[in-house]
Amino acid sequence: MSTRDATARLAFEVVKTACSNCNLRELCLPIGLEADELKKLDALVSTRRRLKRGDYLYRAGQGFESIYAVRSGFFKTDVLIEDGRDQVTGFQMTGELLGLDGISSEIHTCNAIALEDSEVCAIPFSHLEGLSRQIQPLQHHFHQVMSREIVRDHGVMMLLGTMRAEERLAAFLLNLSQRFKARGYSPAEFNLRMSRDEIGSYLGLKLETVSRAFSRFQDEGLLSVHQRKIRILNTSRLKQLMSHQRL
Amino acid sequence: MSTRDATARLAFEVVKTACSNCNLRELCLPIGLEADELKKLDALVSTRRRLKRGDYLYRAGQGFESIYAVRSGFFKTDVLIEDGRDQVTGFQMTGELLGLDGISSEIHTCNAIALEDSEVCAIPFSHLEGLSRQIQPLQHHFHQVMSREIVRDHGVMMLLGTMRAEERLAAFLLNLSQRFKARGYSPAEFNLRMSRDEIGSYLGLKLETVSRAFSRFQDEGLLSVHQRKIRILNTSRLKQLMSHQRL
DNA sequence: CTCTGCGTTTGATCCACGTCAACCCGCTTA
DNA sequence: TAAGCGGGTTGACGTGGATCAAACGCAGAG
Known part of the structure; x- marks a missing residue:
C-alpha cells in the first residue's frame, strides 16, 4: 500500500x-x-x-x-x-x-x-x-x-420518447434495484417510497397504467407486489422485456 | 467606465x-x-x-x-x-x-x-x-x-411526459424561434435543419404525426410551411396552445 | 369495533397517435 | 427529358394507454 x-x-x-x-x-x-x-x-x-x-x-x-x-x-x-x-x-x-x-x-x-x-x-x-x-x-x-x-x-428522455408502458416500468424497477444494491440493500426486495401516481408522473404514464403494469408483471411471475413492497422474481426476463420487446 | x-x-x-x-x-x-x-x-x-x-x-x-x-x-x-x-x-x-x-x-x-x-x-x-x-x-x-x-x-422530460403532439411541436418551434432570435436572426422565419423524422425522434413522435401537426398549424393559420422553411404567423396562439390547451 | 379516507386495483369505453400504404414533390443522374 | 430516389404528405385503420367510474383494502380516528 x-x-x-x-x-x-x-x-x-x-x-x-x-x-x-x-x-x-x-x-x-x-x-x-x-x-x-x-x-x-x-x-x-x-x-x-x-x-x-x-x-x-x-x-x-x-x-x-x-x-x-x-x-x-x-x-x-x-x-x-x-x-x-x-x-x-x-x-x-x-x-x-x-x-x-x-x-x-x-x-x-x-x-x-x-x-x-x-x-x-x-x-x-x-x-x-x-x-x-x-x-x-x-x-x-x-x-x-x-x-x-x-x-x-x-x-x-429515451425512456419517455421510445418505450412503451411495461418497458418503462421494467426500466424503472431495474434502476431502483441496482441503486439499492449499490447501497448494500437487497436488489430483489425493497419498498417503494413513492405512490403509483408519482411513478406514473416520472414515467409519463397515468397511475392506472402503472397499476395495471404491476398487476401484469405479477400475473406473469416477474414480480411479487404487495402495496409498495416489491420483490423481483425474474430479473433477466425483466431486462429483456425492457431492452428489445419487438417480439 | x-x-x-x-x-x-x-x-x-x-x-x-x-x-x-x-x-x-x-x-x-x-x-x-x-x-x-x-x-x-x-x-x-x-x-x-x-x-x-x-x-x-x-x-x-x-x-x-x-x-x-x-x-x-x-x-x-x-x-x-x-x-x-x-x-x-x-x-x-x-x-x-x-x-x-x-x-x-x-x-x-x-x-x-x-x-x-x-x-x-x-x-x-x-x-x-x-x-x-x-x-x-x-x-x-x-x-x-x-x-x-x-x-x-x-x-x-416535461414535454415528453406530459404534452400532446401539437403542444410538443409548438414548444419545439417556439424554442427554436427564441434561439434564432438570440443570435440575431429572425424569430419568425427560419429553415429547419432537421428532417421530420429527426424532429419526431426528439419529440417522441412518429414523422407522420409531426407532418400532420405541421399541416394542421398551417390550416389554422399559425404557420406557413414550405418544406423545411417555416414562418411563424401567430406566436401568441402558438404559446397558448403550448401552455394550457385544456379547453 | 366501526367509520372515514386515501391510495390502489380493476373494468369499460374512448381517442390520440402509431402503423401501413399510397402518392406527391423537388432533386439528382443518365 | 425521363427515371429514380429520399423526404414529405395524406388517408384508412388499429391499438396502447387515457379517461371515467366503481369497488377494494389498509390505516388512522373515534
Whole structure:
C-alpha cells in the first residue's frame, strides 16, 4: 500500500465521524484526498438539515445557495407548469445530490420533497467552487457528478420518447434495484417510497397504467407486489422485456 | 467606465480575432475576464475542426477528451440502444456546447452529427479544468452551462411526459424561434435543419404525426410551411396552445 | 369495533397517435 | 427529358394507454 493510500485511509476514519453514512458515493467522499484536504471538505459539509416526510427541501423559484447531499431518506424532484400539469424529474436516495438545477440561474427550477423522514448535508455552492479551485480531484469529481446527471436525463428522455408502458416500468424497477444494491440493500426486495401516481408522473404514464403494469408483471411471475413492497422474481426476463420487446 | 471594464473591452477586441463569431454565448466568452486571462482562454480554444453535413463530431463509445463549442453550423445528438431504437437528445446551434455527457465516464454516451456544414472549437477538457481552477468567473460560468443543460433536459422530460403532439411541436418551434432570435436572426422565419423524422425522434413522435401537426398549424393559420422553411404567423396562439390547451 | 379516507386495483369505453400504404414533390443522374 | 430516389404528405385503420367510474383494502380516528 502506498503512503498516499495510507494517508487517505487514515483520513477516511476522520471524515467518517463527520459524514458517517454517505461516504461511498457521489460528492461526499471523493477518494484520494490528502488529510488536510479532507479536513476542508469536512468543514464544507458541516451544515445538516432534517426533514419530515412531505417537507420541501426547496421550492421552484427560491434563491439557490447550496446543493444538498442526501445522508438518509428519499426525495423526489418535480417541476410544474401554470396549467397544473407536473412532472417528477427524479428520485434521489442516500448519497445522491440535489439542487444542481439551481446553479444556472441562481434560482431553483424544481421542487425537492422528502418522501420519507430524511437528512441532508447542505453544501454552500460558493464554498464548493472555492474548494474545487484548490483541490483538483474534488473539482473533477464534481464535474463528473454533473455530467452523470446529464447522462441520466438522457436515459429518461429515451425512456419517455421510445418505450412503451411495461418497458418503462421494467426500466424503472431495474434502476431502483441496482441503486439499492449499490447501497448494500437487497436488489430483489425493497419498498417503494413513492405512490403509483408519482411513478406514473416520472414515467409519463397515468397511475392506472402503472397499476395495471404491476398487476401484469405479477400475473406473469416477474414480480411479487404487495402495496409498495416489491420483490423481483425474474430479473433477466425483466431486462429483456425492457431492452428489445419487438417480439 | 471602470478600469476593469476598459481592460475587458480592450481584451475583447483581441479575442475577437481568435473567436470572432461565437463570442456572445455559452462558454466561449465569459464576460469580465482580465486581459491575461483572456489570452489563456484564447490558447485553450485554439483547436478548430470543420465538418461536412452528415459527419460525426464524435460517436457513442469513443473516448472523451474535449468538449466542443459550435462556431457555425447545426448539430444533433442522439443515443441508440441495441434493438435499433434511437432518440435525438438535442439540437445544437452556434455558440452552444457539445460533449458534456462524456465527462462522467471519459466516454461519449451519444453521437454528435453535423446537420449542415459546420465548424467547432475543440476545448480539451483537462485544460478547461486547469484554467477554471485559476479563473473563478470561468469556473462559475462553466458550472452554469452544465446546470443549464440539466434544466433544459428537465424541460424536455416535461414535454415528453406530459404534452400532446401539437403542444410538443409548438414548444419545439417556439424554442427554436427564441434561439434564432438570440443570435440575431429572425424569430419568425427560419429553415429547419432537421428532417421530420429527426424532429419526431426528439419529440417522441412518429414523422407522420409531426407532418400532420405541421399541416394542421398551417390550416389554422399559425404557420406557413414550405418544406423545411417555416414562418411563424401567430406566436401568441402558438404559446397558448403550448401552455394550457385544456379547453 | 366501526367509520372515514386515501391510495390502489380493476373494468369499460374512448381517442390520440402509431402503423401501413399510397402518392406527391423537388432533386439528382443518365 | 425521363427515371429514380429520399423526404414529405395524406388517408384508412388499429391499438396502447387515457379517461371515467366503481369497488377494494389498509390505516388512522373515534
